[in-house]
Amino acid sequence: xxMATGKLVVLMMVIMLEGTRAISLCDMNDDGIEACRxxxxxxxxxxxxxxxxxxxxxxxxxxxxxxxxSMWLPSxxxxxxxxxxxxxxxxxxxxxxC
Ligand SMILES: *[C@@H]1O[C@H](CO)[C@@H](O)[C@H](O)[C@H]1NC(C)=O
Numbered sequence: 001x002x003m004a005t006g007k008l009v010v011l012m013m014v015i016m017l018e019g020t021r022a023i024s025l026c027d028m029n030d031d032g033i034e035a036c037r038x039x040x041x042x043x044x045x046x047x048x049x050x051x052x053x054x055x056x057x058x059x060x061x062x063x064x065x066x067x068x069x070s071m072w073l074p075s076x077x078x079x080x081x082x083x084x085x086x087x088x089x090x091x092x093x094x095x096x097x098c
Pocket of ligand 1: 060061062063066
């Protein structure tokens with residue numbers, strides 16, 4: 001049941017985003033998000049690529065932090081726990097209050 005609901009949410013997101021095309025998440029554009037996607041998706045997340053780390057360098061990490069308990073990341077197919085663990089893998093520091 002939960003799976004089906006998740007898919008429905010994703011479908012609705014896709015429809016809603018269809019008009020704008022570009023997804024922007026905390027100053028990361030959709031190219032950056034796509035570059036990082038294999039690293040923040042279950043199962044078998046991979047180490048971030050240099051492309052992903054570059055995108056992450058330009059991202060607003062305090063903003064990313066504020067999404068850690070949100071349903072927005074899962075609806076994009078992103079695992080929040082993996083997303084929070086990603087900046088350190090690129091030698092970037094998460095904000096101390098995260
Ligand atoms: C980063 O995101 C936080 C929280 O959304 C916001 O308050 C802050 O102004 C942003 N910083 C920059 C540099 O955009």
